[in-house]
Amino acid sequence: MRTTDPGRLLLPLAAFALGIALGRSWPGAGAWALAAGIGGGAELAALARGFGPADRRLPAAAAAVLLFTALGQAAWNHRLDTLRAASADLVALSARPGRHVLTGQVLRAPVATEDGVLALVAVAALHDPAGDRPLHGRLALAVRGLAPEDLEPGAWIRFACRLKPIRNHRAPGAFDRENRWATRDVRVAGFVDHPLRLLRAAAPAPSGAISRARLRLERTRARLLGALRARLPQPARGLAVAMTLGEKAELEPAVREAFARTGIGHLLAVSGLHLAMVALFAGGGLAWCLRRSRWCLEHLHLRKTATAAALAAAAAYAGLAGFSPSALRALLMVGAFGTALLADRPQAPLNALALAGWGLLLLDPCYLFDVSFQLSFAAVFFLVLAAPLLGGAGGDADETPGWFRRRARACVLVTLVATAATAPLVAWHFQRFSPLGLAANLAAVPVVGGLVLPALLLAALLWPVAPGAAALAWKGLAPVLSAVAALVERAAALPGAAAWIPRPGILPVTAYAALLAAGLVALGRGARRRGAISLAGALLLAAGWAAGAPNPAGRDLVLHVLDVGQGTSQVVELPGGKVVVVDGGGRRGTAYDMGARVVAPFLRTLGRTRIDVLVASHPEADHVGGLPALVEQFDVGEIWANGDRSRDETWRLLMEAAAARKVPVRVWRRPGRVTLGGAEVEVLPAGGCSRRGGRNARSLVLRVQAGPASLLLPGDIDRRREACLVESGLPPADILVMPHHGSRSASSPAFLARVRPRVAVCSAGWRNAFGHPAPEVLARYRRAGIPVLRTDRNGTVTARWDGTAWTVTGSPPGPFFRAEAADQGAERVASTAPASAASSTSGVIRVAPIPSESTK
The missing domain is CATH 1.20.120 (Four Helix Bundle (Hemerythrin (Met), subunit A))
Structure with a gap:
């Protein structure tokens, strides 16, 4: 019996996925999507009436691509609108500081965290002095001090928590937390700091948020986890x-x-292998039992009955696995094959894969950007393309001579194809080989x-x-x-x-995938030479990014102030290719590794494999917490420190990592200068000023000069240390990173008058508990006519000197908060003679308007 041509499902699916990707990266293009959809539909109708079958194929394919691309973008925009509407109440409430008393229902079995549990909660009501009122939305609720067994799925709970929207660290390469939680319809996280701030309000019961069947499934999952x-x-x-x-x-x-x-991390994810085994156990077991009954043999279609049981078991198991993207993909593929068997209609593997893709992307377009979705589909797609080769390698199981050798060859080939298929995605997302x-x-x-x-x-x-x-x-x-x-x-x-390895570009990854697919198809059709050439091209591309390109030798001086929350991390790219990393961010009292999750991926996105100088301005967790991971993952030339010691765990880990990797540690006790590439780096330790302040005031201060352009990175110094620098004759600087995150204790008028920066950058966490940057400090910069960009509002800030002018830009927000962010912008600061040690007042400065939110 004939099967549907796989191309009829795959080509529209690819166009639909392209439209989703365009919708995410190109917001506000609804008019284009509508025009493309109308145009594509009209062209399809015209083609159907005006051309013969042979003449229609190429134009019809182009029209279909246009139409489904527009539909994909429309689907993304619709998903974004529904997600924002569903979470609008909680997002608005999160803007109010303090604790909020909420009532909600636990939707899934909680999972253990380092200090408590994390649960998915459907909020139903808000309780405040003004009275109770309904409130809707899903919440990722972290509760300190509880065990997973203390929160049962379906239970109604009342709790006092602090709320914070789930936002990405806006640094290229950082993990996409927003999309991960968006697949669960969550945009806000809640934090309960003590178990006594949570009480059980009612026993588990079905509701509008969780059906009876899903509740039973989740309770079974919770009990199995407990067992x-x-x-x-x-x-x-x-x-x-x-x-x-x-x-x-x-x-x-x-x-x-x-x-x-x-x-072999894929072994830890529920995938097609798991569901196939469950289906085999359930269907095979039932068939074995039914064959023992004469009545069943006479009245039942054993194969179809066993298939139906296998499908039901696979669906139940996918639910126990939490309906992860890989489990859903496998379930939909198993469902496609099983339904085809029940309907006596054969199904091609590519059709089953395409149907699974359609099902997932129609269910939630956010799945397209899920790593497990991408890895799962890539592996299965290329294995299907390699099926003719696998069939030849496997042979017939009944042919005893050489059977084991053929099976071994098939196993090796499957592993090779799966590894080759997922390699570019692993390199893209994790920068690993x-x-x-x-x-x-x-x-x-x-x-x-x-x-x-x-x-x-x-x-x-x-x-x-x-x-x-x-x-x-x-x-x-x-x-x-x-x-x-x-x-x-x-x-x-x-x-x-x-x-x-450095993160490969999108073009090499696309070219690699195309060459790999072409090679497998050609080899499967017997075109060995053409297939070998395509695979050789793919191998060369893979070798290029796996070997790791040397650090790019640019001519520009570039400063990146990374969005690392309430901390500091700065990357300075010097003319000639040298790179200096000053601090690595970090979080107090948490195992979240800012260096491994944010700073290291950002550096590899820049193509960096080596850090020439790693600077620990002072041993505080919010500055050095991410440095141990950088020492472990990069070739580090030297570590600079101020000589302070600390009992902090992150400082101990940094020193141990440096000793293990034999990285020299240079302690600066006196001012000095070092020439790196085409720039001069001046290091200013506290020296005699060390008695005037605490650990923050003893931060190493770095001043970078490249021709007429200059940067000043002062760490967490305070007013007293600023006074010492002013007394020592500190030269002006074009770009200033605000001292101590914009704290009230720093940025004195005398210091600003001395430095006279063209632009200032504040590194602070979004809605941080310290109130950084302080409003009066921002007002001081505004009165001085100094534009301010902030990592909490502008994301990672990049200041680039191209030899004639500075260009200072922020990073775009994630797609789920793009509508709420009105603080984006770029500043072009042109100067005929930038401030330098020799000249600080000559020249004309032109500063483009700054968004008003950036200096509020």
């Missing part, structure tokens, strides 16, 4: 929970990192996928009906899982097991 936690020690518990339910919160950080380094990946997958997949995973899934299926047998199975699996974790950690520790 695994109670019966398995770490690290076996983390692996069992991840492999069974796709929940990675229980994994020990070292184990999770080891799986990522060795390229694992030379050990092929060998690790060949060793781990048969053991984990063929033995451990089936045993875990069978135990999970047994648990509702025979908990004793399931507990016995988990007990037997515990040493096996612990051994797997130990072996993976040992493999990850091997030299060269993994490498950090």
